[in-house]
Amino acid sequence: RKEVEQDPGPFNVPEGATVAFNCTYSNSASQSFFWYRQDCRKEPKLLMSVYSSGNEDGRFTAQLNRASQYISLLIRDSKLSDSATYLCVVISYNTDKLIFGTGTRLQVFP
């Protein structure tokens, strides 16, 4: 079983739609959580960190449920430019290496 699991998609949604991605992690010692965005044939870039209290950045909301070992990302009012792969990432206690999920591909159409 992979340490971080995501539905690979693709998710095809119209502009303006709300879409949610989920991610589960298996290591209960995981202590830091992130969502990265990766465009086709580009490097991953940090989208947002995920905190236990939940956090919001504009149209993006991330939530963490430590009891269920579950992370989510909600995108409201989808734009064409949101089309990308969204990578769920965790860091375990006392390490610095990022553990990535396979990514979920989002395609927003006009």
Next chain:
Amino acid sequence: GAGVSQTPSNKVTEKGKYVELRCDPISGHTALYWYRQSLGQGPEFLIYFQGTGAADDSGLPNDRFFAVRPEGSVSTLKIQRTERGDSAVYLCASSLDRNEQFFGPGTRLTVL
């Protein structure tokens, strides 16, 4: 300012050959990471340097893979006796004091 740079951007080699991939981190970043990304997968950790020393090399798949960072800045990932299964995008990232990791554009390695 300049981000993380990697050279070459593309490398095609034959099975059995030796390759070197180079990473120039952001100036002043003490931590440097190597990851490998295969098609349809997320990046997988290979090795992490803090300064000149390898702090964690648990992700290196076997002894054909080796990395150095002799002066605590530029790093080279070395692969001996390449195999077709080594074909992937090799990503380098750097960070300052265990903060956000910034990725370079990667080197796409193809082993024929």
